[in-house]
Amino acid sequence: MSVEETLTIENAKPAHIDELRKICIATTNEHFKKRPELVTLLFCDYYILCQPELTFILKDGEKIVGYIMGADAGRYVKEFIPLFKTAVRKVSLIRALGLSVRPDKTLIKQGFDYHLHINILKPYTGKGYGKKLMDKLVETVKLRGAKGLYLGVGEDNDGATRFYKKYGFTTNKRYKGWLSMVMKLK
Ligand SMILES: CC(C)(COP(=O)(O)OP(=O)(O)OC[C@H]1O[C@@H](n2cnc3c(N)ncnc32)[C@H](O)[C@@H]1OP(=O)(O)O)[C@@H](O)C(=O)NCCC(=O)NCCS
Numbered sequence: 001m002s003v004e005e006t007l008t009i010e011n012a013k014p015a016h017i018d019e020l021r022k023i024c025i026a027t028t029n030e031h032f033k034k035r036p037e038l039v040t041l042l043f044c045d046y047y048i049l050c051q052p053e054l055t056f057i058l059k060d061g062e063k064i065v066g067y068i069m070g071a072d073a074g075r076y077v078k079e080f081i082p083l084f085k086t087a088v089r090k091v092s093l094i095r096a097l098g099l100s101v102r103p104d105k106t107l108i109k110q111g112f113d114y115h116l117h118i119n120i121l122k123p124y125t126g127k128g129y130g131k132k133l134m135d136k137l138v139e140t141v142k143l144r145g146a147k148g149l150y151l152g153v154g155e156d157n158d159g160a161t162r163f164y165k166k167y168g169f170t171t172n173k174r175y176k177g178w179l180s181m182v183m184k185l186k
Contacts, residue, residue, distance in 0.1 A: 007129060009136055012055035012067065017048050019064045020057070027119040029154055038091045043117050045087075046080050047071055056136045058120060058129050066120030068133040070141060073108050073115050073150070103180065104150075107172070112148035112182050114141045134167055142185055150182045 012020065024044040025036045032039045047069035048055050054070035081088060104115065116137055120129055141149070151169070153160050155177050169181040 006061055007065070007124070008059050009056050009129075009132060010059065012048060012052055012057045014049050014052050016055075016057060016064060017045065020044055020048055020055070020067055020069075023064065023067060023119055023121060024117075026121060029156070035091070037087075041084060041087050041091055044069070046076065046084060047117065050079060050083065051075065054114075054137065054140060056133055056140075058124065058133060060124070065124045066118075066129060066133065068116060068118040068137045070114055070116045070137045072144070073104050073113050076115070077104050077108065103152075103175070107150045107180070107182065110148075110182075111184070112150040114146045114148070115150045117151070130163055131167065138185065147186045148182060148184045150180065152178045152180055155179055 021040045021044050024040055025033065028039050028043075051071050054072070056068050057064045058066035107115075116134075118130060118133055120133075138149070149169075150172070151164065153164060155174065161179060161181075164181050167183070169183045172180040172182045174180070
């Protein structure tokens, strides 16, 4: 049996946060690797702590090797800053980087009411698991009545951009080194 055949997808729990943070940092770009606390604050902690029912993990036996984290964007916009105030203050770069919750509000008004982050460790990429994780999240948010999904991807991340396009996302706009991508679900 190959390693890949043992991979499973399951719902995550807040207790998985340390393993998920490690994957979040391992899969980010060189620029963000220098600011691990910023990366986990922006792209990991809120999701697994506040909306764990929308995080799914990819496991090779007992080891977590990837994840998709979703969020009801309306809740995210209301909750993120108040709940993570202390951490946000510490990494005040958020404002400078233009990564505050403001762009999310515009997207929600346009009917994209859920968003996501997906990361898989290198030996496990390119084997169809990204699509499987995406299918799992899409199926879950559709059951909750989601109208659309959005995400942000680094402008230099060609591989992920091609993956999202293949899945059905289109480019919404470019801002400050990021591509905002969207997909209607209804
Ligand atoms: C981006 C990522 C989630 C995609 O998951 P994956 O498991 O590698 O992708 P899959 O094997 O499920 O590919 C699904 C489809 O997308 C295409 N695709 C995936 N990665 C691609 C790439 N780098 N270039 C071109 N096409 C790609 C595949 O060809 C496949 O098409 P097919 O259905 O016609 O075969 C994963 O590669 C990853 O985590 N990368 C590192 C971290 C990262 O960049 N995360 C995104 C941050 S915004």
